[in-house]
Amino acid sequence: MNGKFITIEGIEGAGKSTQLTFIKNYLTAQGKELVVTREPGGTVLGEQIRSLLLTPSDIAMAVDTELLLMFAARAQHVAQVIKPALDAGKWVISDRFTDATFAYQGGGRGISQQRIEQLAQWTLNGLEPDLTFLFDLPVELGQQRVLSRNQGKDRFEQEEVDFFQKIRDCYLQRAKHQPSRIKVIDSSRSISDIEQQLSAILDSI
DSSP states (O other), X not given: OOOOEEEEEESTTSOHHHHHHHHHHHHHHTTOOEEEEESSOSSHHHHHHHHHHHSOOSSOOOHHHHHHHHXXXXXXXXXXXXXXXXXXXXXXXXXXXXXXXXXXXXXXXXXXXXXXXXXXXXXXXXXOOSEEEEEEOOHHHHHHHHHHTXXXXXXXXXXXXXXXXXXXXXXXXXXXXXXXTEEEEETTSOHHHHHHHHHHHHHTO
């Protein structure tokens, strides 16, 4: 029996890392064999591409270069990690997947959704998450959380507020059109409230 594929999405500061830990622990307690991974990254090659994508640079990266690097890392990720794990009956939890590309490179950078869809069809061969948690909160609150980390900002985090508003809008639009897969979680609520929602949804799949 194939495993389940769960992805976690959201703008910067949405609390994905905290909730990923809860999801991992919750499913592990139920005896699920898990593979926890991330994008861009998840493989040795993918992590090298991640460094190219996230490290701030004085050299401007063309939007098409950014898009193709995302899918290059994803193709390797699917072939080397995600597909083999699912075929072995394991559950895969990925911090970001293709929805992030539609939101960041589509909504944020303005690349057409059709163009992204063509690359997705080419590289993924129909692979789609069984369940996606979209952690949503106002952009301003997310920005405050990023600043409170007292860490240097990566190349994406350095973008202006308008960039992240476009990303959030695109995420919510995708959730509106795919409500059975994408579950929107109000990330501004208390951690206990969020965990109750997560556990109820996880119990239903």
